[in-house]
Amino acid sequence: MNTEGRPLSPHLTIYRWPITMTLSILHRMTGVALSIGLIAFVIWLEAIAFDAVPYDSVKAFMDSLPGQVMLFGWCLSFFFHLSNGVRHLIWDSGRLFEKSQANASSWFVIIATVVFTAAYWFMV
């Protein structure tokens, strides 16, 4: 069967990019980033528990600039994923489905992420 050249329904590119789409893909991207963070979390635990993984090298890397950038990225990802995750749980209960509410909650999530991340990062 020829599947080329068929008419398509309007796709993503035809719409003006809404903020909700940015949050949707960011939720996935921060989730993947945090999954990579899980590897670092496990390496950190192994370093505490076993001599075979040198703790001081792990700590030295985390204190270096690349390490700090990664930690900040995971911190930012955590607070975004947490805030937007709560938004998802509210949706699961059947609330906040209106377009205006979805847009407003998007900005709420962004503000919460920035505030939480800044507060945490400068507190530590």
Added chain:
Amino acid sequence: MVRDYCHGRFYRGLLVYGLGGVFEMSLSSPLSRVLGSGSAKEGTDHWWMQRVTAVGLLILGLWFLISIAALESFAHDDMHAWVREPMNALMLLLAGLTIAWHSALGVQVVIEDYVRGPALKVVSIILNKFVHLFLGAAAVFAVLKVALGAPL
């Protein structure tokens, strides 16, 4: 991604489906209807456990960040002593397992959405489970070794 937005109608869907079972003739058995599994045989388990682990991580994640922030030293012996505290060890065990579980579920959806071809997809999904099981077990093993072992 579209699937995420559909799940909000889950509860209402469940209600309608439940009433449908009362008022309509159906060829499926009462057991299969109440299990709600359909032909996939999995039902809403993946979706539901993603939510359950998310709520768990809301608590465990915030506990971890706050506890870490309260530490004065990240030197090896201080960290070892901190993990050795029974309450910290218990929370770290739960955190390691819950993160690995939640992460496995999340990455699986990403694989299902982006990996093309049935063979590569199945291999990736199984590999994803193995890697996450390994990470969860490794976290548990490390915490148990510290918690049950001698002080440093």
